Amino acid sequence: MADSKREVERKYEATPETRLPDLTRAAGVSAVVHRGLSELDAVYYDTEDLRLAADSLTLRRRTGGGDPGWHLKIPVSAGVRDEIQAPLTDTLPPDLGELLRSRVRNTPVTPVVRILSARDVHHLLGEDGTLLAELSIDEVLAERLTGEGHGTTSAWTELEVELADDADPAVLDAVERRLRKAGIRPSAAPSKLARALAGTAPGAPGTERAKAPSPRTAGDHVLTYVRRQVTALVELDPAVRRELPDSVHRMRVATRRLRSAFRTYRKILDRQVTDPLRDDLKWLAAELGVDRDQEVLDARLRSHVSQVPAPLLLGPVSARLKLTSVARRTGSRQRVAAVLDADRYLALLDSLDALLADPPLLPAAARPPEDALPRAVLKDYERLATRIGHALEHDPGEERDVAMHEARKAAKRVRYAAEAARPALGKPAKKFAKRMKSVQSVLGDHQDSVVARDALRTLAVQAHGAGESAFTWGLLYGREEAAAAERERELPEVWARASRPGLRAALKG
Numbered sequence: 001m002a003d004s005k006r007e008v009e010r011k012y013e014a015t016p017e018t019r020l021p022d023l024t025r026a027a028g029v030s031a032v033v034h035r036g037l038s039e040l041d042a043v044y045y046d047t048e049d050l051r052l053a054a055d056s057l058t059l060r061r062r063t064g065g066g067d068p069g070w071h072l073k074i075p076v077s078a079g080v081r082d083e084i085q086a087p088l089t090d091t092l093p094p095d096l097g098e099l100l101r102s103r104v105r106n107t108p109v110t111p112v113v114r115i116l117s118a119r120d121v122h123h124l125l126g127e128d129g130t131l132l133a134e135l136s137i138d139e140v141l142a143e144r145l146t147g148e149g150h151g152t153t154s155a156w157t158e159l160e161v162e163l164a165d166d167a168d169p170a171v172l173d174a175v176e177r178r179l180r181k182a183g184i185r186p187s188a189a190p191s192k193l194a195r196a197l198a199g200t201a202p203g204a205p206g207t208e209r210a211k212a213p214s215p216r217t218a219g220d221h222v223l224t225y226v227r228r229q230v231t232a233l234v235e236l237d238p239a240v241r242r243e244l245p246d247s248v249h250r251m252r253v254a255t256r257r258l259r260s261a262f263r264t265y266r267k268i269l270d271r272q273v274t275d276p277l278r279d280d281l282k283w284l285a286a287e288l289g290v291d292r293d294q295e296v297l298d299a300r301l302r303s304h305v306s307q308v309p310a311p312l313l314l315g316p317v318s319a320r321l322k323l324t325s326v327a328r329r330t331g332s333r334q335r336v337a338a339v340l341d342a343d344r345y346l347a348l349l350d351s352l353d354a355l356l357a358d359p360p361l362l363p364a365a366a367r368p369p370e371d372a373l374p375r376a377v378l379k380d381y382e383r384l385a386t387r388i389g390h391a392l393e394h395d396p397g398e399e400r401d402v403a404m405h406e407a408r409k410a411a412k413r414v415r416y417a418a419e420a421a422r423p424a425l426g427k428p429a430k431k432f433a434k435r436m437k438s439v440q441s442v443l444g445d446h447q448d449s450v451v452a453r454d455a456l457r458t459l460a461v462q463a464h465g466a467g468e469s470a471f472t473w474g475l476l477y478g479r480e481e482a483a484a485a486e487r488e489r490e491l492p493e494v495w496a497r498a499s500r501p502g503l504r505a506a507l508k509g
Contacts, residue, residue, distance in 0.1 A: 004082055004084045006080065006083075007081045007083045007162065008080050009079060009161060009162040010161050011158055011160050012159040012187055013159075013184065014158055016139065018159065020122070020137075021182035023178055026178045027174040029126070029132060029174065030126055030127045031125040032123070032124055032125070032135075035121040036121060037118065037119065037121075038118075038121065039118060040115075041114070042115045042117070043060060043061050044114070045111055047103075047104050047108070047110075050147075051103050052103060055103060057072070057075070057100075058191055059100065069086055070086040070089070070092065071083055099238040101237065102237030105350060106346065110146060111145045112144070112145055112146050112147065112197075113197065113200070114142070115193075117192075119138050120136060120137045120138075121134060121136045131164040132164055133162060133163050133167060133172065133175065134162045135159070135162075136159070136162075138157065139155075140157065140192060140195075140196075142154045144201060148201040149201030154199030156195065158195075161176075161179075215423070218268055218367050218424075220369075221420070221421070222261065222268050223356065223359055225261055226262075229261070230353070233349070236250055236251040236254065240336065241340060248288055248336065251288055252285055255284050255285040255288065256416070258352075259278050260413045260416040261417075261420055264376050264379075264413065267364045267375075268376075269355075269362065270361070272360070277352065280351070284345060287335065290336070291332040291336050293451070296448065297448075297451060297455055301325075301456070304479065312475060314469040315468040320468070324459065369421070370425060373429075374421070376417060376421075377414065377418050378507065380410070380417050381414050383410055383413075384410040384411055387403070387407040387410045390403050391404045391406075401484075404446050405450070407443055408444055415440055435497070435499075439494055442491055442494050446484050446488065449480045449481075452480050456480065460473035
């Protein structure tokens with residue numbers, strides 16, 4: 001199984017003549033200890049068209065130094081990457097291959113660059129001898145192994161400062177001030193691989209994303225929004241596989257936003273192309289929802305149980321809840337992993353790429369955004385108004401629950417539509433989306449209560465069958481009923497505030 005760590009580092013330009021300044025004058029650094037020289041030999045892998053490099057990912061097989069093996073680095077933010085490590089083997093470890101799948105799909109990765117480094121290592125220590133950071137000066141020789149520039153070499157010297165685990169990031173700022181004072185400047189290249197690719201084949205395509213032109217038409221704005229959600233899907237895939245917090249939820253949201261955009265802006269993007277994609281996105285959202293819905297339910301029930309006074313906790317309530325949660329979450333996570341490896345999912349990603357490469361634009365796409373986008377948003381709004389009215393017509397009970405759930409889905413779509421239009425329409429769209437979110441929140445909490453009541457009834461039946469008291473589960477069921485009733489009373493007032501005529505007029509401009 002691959003191991004993971006957070007890498008926080010800064011790179012600087014250097015030469016063979018570079019001499020370190022006195023870094024004990026940097027705040028927090030009490031000693032600089034020379035740790036000696038090491039030789040590193042790393043082969044970097046990518047697809048032929050350099051898809052990993054274009055997304056600032058690096059995959060290498062390295063020997064030498066203190067951590068030989070396979071290393072996959074995934075960007076988190078500027079100067080911060082997650083490094084996933086696997087043992088040294090002849091072929092790419094399956095764990096790392098899975099994390100690359102949303103980028104490479106079925107395309108093989110092959111060696112593209114070999115980098116040899118002679119590394120001179122220094123440890124920066126705190127007053128108590130704790131390691132604060134590792135500083136290295138690398139003499140680097142890179143050779144292009146494939147593609148444009150094959151056989152070309154490039155050489156340079158660079159200086160790296162990597163923060164130690166659990167150290168204060170302020171150390172990096174203090175060290176940088178001392179380095180800059182000595183004339184040592186930050187590197188323009190984000191990684192050795194990026195510098196090697198640029199140095200062995202200057203101007204070669206695929207090493208960086210092309211900057212998209214500013215959107216001008218309604219179609220431009222919709223495509224920009226779609227592209228952002230597709231990027232989120234691809235980037236969140238490895239996070240979901242690693243079971244990082246909130247990753248499933250964020251991926252599901254991107255899926256829903258895409259599906260909503262295709263439905264709302266069907267006068268801009270040809271639905272003959274987007275309808276099959278909407279079907280696949282609906283399938284993906286449903287599969288991701290198995291895990292996400294269980295996560296939300298678990299958190300809600302745990303919170304409610306924690307608020308029950310001890311005298312009213314009859315039977316092994318917490319133990320039963322935990323046992324049920326673990327069993328359900330294990331099954332749902334296995335299901336999500338299988339979905340992300342499914343041919344249907346990979347084909348969906350390919351189809352989304354194809355749509356962005358050759359957009360199926362309709363004549364309305366050429367219209368000004370302030371004309372076409374508000375019409376689409378307000379059409380979804382009218383649909384929501386109908387569903388809200390339908391929900392309020394029903395008496396409390398199952399029919400109202402279903403109607404409020406349908407209204408919730410409509411509210412989410414209006415909100416997403418307004419968020420997509422915000423870059424073009426500005427504050428009116430932002431305000432409109434905020435109001436729709438307030439409606440969605442009330443309806444969403446009501447639906448969460450409906451789901452929780454169903455789960456509580458099941459838990460009560462299981463407890464009774466095992467000879468345990470079902471009293472606490474019944475108590476929680478009653479509290480959920482009261483919470484749902486409160487949301488139903490709130491809805492008319494929240495809807496009245498959100499649907500003010502002036503707000504719709506502002507959106508229309």
